[in-house]
Amino acid sequence: MVKGLKMYRSFGVDALVDSETEQDSPLCEHGPTLLFERFTVGKGSRKYYACSACRDRKECDFFQWADEKLTKGKLLRQKEVKKILSKKRKSPDVIKENDEWCIQCESSVTIQNKDEHREHETKILSLSDVESPSHLLTAKENKKYNAQYFFDQETIKFLSTTISRLGYKNILCIGTPRLFEVLRLKSDISVFLLDIDKRLHQFYSSNSFLQYNMFNNFFFEKNGVEKCKGFLSQKSPIETLIIVDPPFGGLVNILAKTLKSLWKMGSEEVLPTILVFPYFLESHVNKNIGDFTMLDYKVSYSNHPHYTNNSKNPRGSPVRVFTNIPADRVALPQEGYRFCKLCQRYVYKGNRHCKICKLCTSKDGRTYVHCKTCKKCVKPGRVHCDTCGSCEPANHECGREKIGCHICGDLNHKRRDCPQKKMESRLSSHGKRSITEDTTRNEPVKKKKKRKTLV
Ligand code: SAH
Ligand code: ZN
Numbered sequence: 001m002v003k004g005l006k007m008y009r010s011f012g013v014d015a016l017v018d019s020e021t022e023q024d025s026p027l028c029e030h031g032p033t034l035l036f037e038r039f040t041v042g043k044g045s046r047k048y049y050a051c052s053a054c055r056d057r058k059e060c061d062f063f064q065w066a067d068e069k070l071t072k073g074k075l076l077r078q079k080e081v082k083k084i085l086s087k088k089r090k091s092p093d094v095i096k097e098n099d100e101w102c103i104q105c106e107s108s109v110t111i112q113n114k115d116e117h118r119e120h121e122t123k124i125l126s127l128s129d130v131e132s133p134s135h136l137l138t139a140k141e142n143k144k145y146n147a148q149y150f151f152d153q154e155t156i157k158f159l160s161t162t163i164s165r166l167g168y169k170n171i172l173c174i175g176t177p178r179l180f181e182v183l184r185l186k187s188d189i190s191v192f193l194l195d196i197d198k199r200l201h202q203f204y205s206s207n208s209f210l211q212y213n214m215f216n217n218f219f220f221e222k223n224g225v226e227k228c229k230g231f232l233s234q235k236s237p238i239e240t241l242i243i244v245d246p247p248f249g250g251l252v253n254i255l256a257k258t259l260k261s262l263w264k265m266g267s268e269e270v271l272p273t274i275l276v277f278p279y280f281l282e283s284h285v286n287k288n289i290g291d292f293t294m295l296d297y298k299v300s301y302s303n304h305p306h307y308t309n310n311s312k313n314p315r316g317s318p319v320r321v322f323t324n325i326p327a328d329r330v331a332l333p334q335e336g337y338r339f340c341k342l343c344q345r346y347v348y349k350g351n352r353h354c355k356i357c358k359l360c361t362s363k364d365g366r367t368y369v370h371c372k373t374c375k376k377c378v379k380p381g382r383v384h385c386d387t388c389g390s391c392e393p394a395n396h397e398c399g400r401e402k403i404g405c406h407i408c409g410d411l412n413h414k415r416r417d418c419p420q421k422k423m424e425s426r427l428s429s430h431g432k433r434s435i436t437e438d439t440t441r442n443e444p445v446k447k448k449k450k451r452k453t454l455v
């Protein structure tokens with residue numbers, strides 16, 4: 001299953017990042033909610049607020065139609081949440097080697113709380129436990145929320161040597177706790193970690209870790225913004241690097257907005273940045289974040305069954321590194337990769353330079369084949385099909401209807417650009433409906449009736 005992919009990527013829903021109403025967004029315990037717009041064929045659209053960080057009802061059940069007033073109860077709840085969020089939290093004491101640790105609660109056992117853990121299994125922490133929480137803690141693999149998948153040894157080695165080789169001295173890690181704990185041990189660089197996983201508070205003081213939500217750029221600590229600003233501007237922008245490995249269900253337009261805010265925090269310049277994301281979402285990155293190149297390096301995780309480079313996955317991991325660092329500067333390991341002089345970048349060994357495309361065209365690592373009719377390179381094993389007008393697998397369902405715009409069906413544009421969109425959303429009527437809440441997404445569905453899925 002895809003790392004966190006289920007979180008936002010439900011067709012028929014857009015997140016509206018540039019909305020003017022942003023300041024008025026209601027709050028959930030993950031900070032300001034996001035405004036989404038849901039489309040249903042023949043019914044137009046309707047806007048609603050939902051949690052930015054999580055699509056699991058069990059973790060956050062916030063939901064609010066944008067065109068409905070908050071009920072008295074909800075207003076009260078808003079006040080409470082606001083209070084909770086603005087309360088000055090006392091960070092727990094940072095744990096040390098030889099401290100006692102409760103395995104069940106994943107927290108330290110102190111003289112004050114000893115009673116709570118009396119019946120639990122505990123252990124004495126070793127130095128390596130304390131230095132690498134990503135090995136001590138159980139990974140929060142909920143794909144609709146944390147999607148916590150840790151890099152394996154090889155990827156850690158690749159990232160940390162790349163960082164050293166390129167001379168970055170100031171690294172802001174976002175959602176990369178394992179990389180952070182490795183970089184931290186290097187004496188010549190400073191690192192700072194932002195992650196929504198508050199268990200990490202027990203390992204690091206707020207001088208190197210802050211609980212943070214990357215989908216609304218929200219710091220849970222009051223002076224978090226200042227701390228992050230301070231970190232980003234303590235060294236020159238060319239020595240500073242941001243590296244982020246988000247849940248892949250997060251929409252790229254939201255992440256793009258966060259990156260822009262963080263760049264602004266440091267200086268007015270665009271900072272060198274690495275975004276870890278799957279190759280099959282390359283178009284989303286290209287569309288939302290300018291000037292990022294996808295590198296061929298296959299990012300591999302230690303606790304993900306498919307996103308890993310082992311013998312069970314013949315094509316290796318589909319996860320890649322997207323970056324605004326010039327591609328010729330990022331050397332990829334000799335085993336598996338080579339330098340293409342014409343493209344001026346490192347590519348998979350099997351990535352052949354196509355003379356017609358004038359590029360090394362492989363995306364998934366296999367050698368692609370040029371199709372003269374399609375005028376582009378395609379995956380090996382595809383055959384050109386005249387009915388479909390494209391290269392397809394030999395056993396494809398021929399002539400299957402292509403999916404066009406969700407509103408009018410036109411194949412040449414997507415819902416977002418549909419000329420009928422404005423008209424339809426104005427025409428659609430939203431009478432009172434009884435709503436049950438879907439357990440898989442933060443959008444409501446009508447009671448009993450199965451919701452039409454737009455795929
Ligand atoms: N590969 C990385 C971990 C990536 S898993 C490593 O090995 O270091 C994704 C991480 O992002 C998790 O640690 C998770 O807690 C964090 N995360 C998930 N949603 C987040 C959000 N909304 N804001 C900030 N961090 C988030
Ligand atoms: Zn929430």
Ligand code: ZN
Nearest residue numbers: 354357370377
């Ligand atoms: Zn080609």
Ligand code: ZN
Nearest residue numbers: 371374384391
């Ligand atoms: Zn073709």
Ligand code: ZN
Nearest residue numbers: 385388398399
């Ligand atoms: Zn066909």
